[in-house]
Amino acid sequence: MSLLLGAAITLGILGMVFGIGLAIASDKFAVKVDPRIDSINEVLPGANCGACGQPGCSGFAQAVVEGKAPVSGCTVGQDAVAKLVANIMGVKVENKERSVAVVMCHARGVKNKFTYNGVKDCRAAHLVGGGFLGCDYGCLGLGTCVEACKFEAMYMGKDGLPKVIEERCTACGKCAAVCPRKLISIVPISKMVHVRCKSLDKGAVAKKICQDSCIACKQCEKICPYDAVHVQNNLAVIDYHKCTSCGKCVEVCPNHTIINYAHERSRDKQAVLI
């Protein structure tokens, strides 16, 4: 009995000593954390995608509190999260338009230069002889962008090109970053008219390779009432700040390189449903 009692007393005293020690230490060596960091972290999506340019969500929360990142910096959470973060920080945020990823290639009927039998990754394929595709600028179609998407917002279509499910797209830009041919652009969702080609080959060469390529005929440049389309390096480029998506260039484009994305959108949606 005395053995039990002795043990209990000893442990009791030890417990008290450590308890008091810990209580003093927690008060004296306390690390002061801004409570706003935790509360911001709670409202963030938690995907740790890094699209904001910070090392993950907690990094972003800290940067916001330190004033190093804007409250609307989380592209994934968009307006809803921006408002919540702004509330915590006690500032106001203006409504920003949502952006989505658009694949700027709709190559059809492009022949392969050679049989590729290597690693199934666009970046690896691009290293071998500049890619197996007949076009040096077009989509290789091995799905590296689809693999990179953390939000399951992309899939490979039946035509061998990646498709974006816009409802899920958060404009984080991961797909654009991994594409070795820089074919994916992040554009405001209201912009409907896109040049879906990145070929810098001269018109005659480009047309031989791909029936949908930009041949730099400058028809779009001539008709655009807003001075938004310009041909640079044998490729039409749209300035999205000026473009109003009027669709006049779509009508004159002889190769149907410039398209009205509205039609494409409804078609893509159907494909998802099937």
Next chain:
Amino acid sequence: MLTRVKSKLKTFVGGIHPADDGKSLTRDRKEVTPLLPKTVYLFMSQHIGAPAKPMVKKGDIVKKGQLIGELQGFISANVHASVSGKVVDVIPWPHPVTGMKSPAVIIERTEDDTWAEGTDIVSDIDSISPEEIKQRIQWAGIVGLGGATFPTHVKLTPPKDKTIDTIVMNGAECEPFLTCDYRLMMDKPHEIIQGLRLVMKCLGCRKAHIGIEENKEDVYRLFKDIVSNDPNIRIDLLEVKYPQGAEHQLIKALLNREFKPTQLPLEVGAIVVNVGTAFAVYEAVKFKKPLIQRIITVTGNGVERPQNFLVRLGTPVKLLLEAAQVTPDVNKIIFGGPMMGISQASIDAAVTVKGTGGILVQRDAHQWESHACIRCGRCVDSCPYGLNPSELSIVCEAKEFNLALENNIMECKECGCCSYICPAKRPIVHLIKFAKAEIAKQRVKT
């Protein structure tokens, strides 16, 4: 594998023994008169380092040996016109090594084949100063002709705190199928030794060591006769094994010195010079001839007449294939040997560069399907750098580039032993090349 007989010859740990090295196809096929192409395509980047700056423009008339690309920066090399003629254009052309388009000077040849002014002058090489030797090598645009194409004049400019005591000459030619170095050694042995002596003089280095693989015993005896009265030049036979001619393996075998795969041979006081480079040095210093031609082995089962050709730089491959009587059902063309060579995307665009030692034409190239790693460990056994290719291929496939770095991916020299020996036919070297390219991209960003 386990019953491998230990050879008495000098060698290294690891490596592979290809069953048929294919060298008998072209061993005794001497190069005929130089092939003169109608048009040559001279890349401004035929070496490791910064591309040369084009010195000519469309419409210019150039002569054979005239400087058309001037070196830019420390690691770079000159480019000279390989034929006399008219510059048709200076445009980007698909590079046979990188596959990307790279600026090239296109020259249409005229009948006249005389040397440009200031070239083709015989000089007395006994009285020439070391500085002069280096200047001529730099002017001639000589690069490592073993395949790595590192500018030779840079190699001959070691940092001040490093002393070079031995020049190692690589006569191993370990790549299967290639015999261009063998032919050169058989036909120009005196010139090669002269070139080696010039390199030794340039660095003020007294000793040289030549390594020759056992399958070239005739060359060994020939060289032995030439240098029999010179105690400073040693010659040794090496075991026939790939990659015996790589810098690390050659220095380990001949001098028994080791250094890290990320270091250069000058860390252990040695410099490796290929026999082709030594010959080019001799030509440049003695005759003031820039590097405008080299021997190329055209071989493989896709050609009726496999042969060694003396080829001007920038010759279209089509011409070579026609001369070697190519069969119509060819499905693979490799620049270089089967181990480290680079498959070509198109026959029409491919042209030779300084580093092209061979063109392997295959008729029945297999299309392997790769499988999961079966953990047999053969790649680990064969890796001459002591890496774990199996682990590397797995982490690279998973795109875990940080793990690849932890597994010393940067020490891999892409020799191809692992891919060759892998029974699951995993594209190990391709995965490693891909990961290295991605790591380089990330480093540029940060």
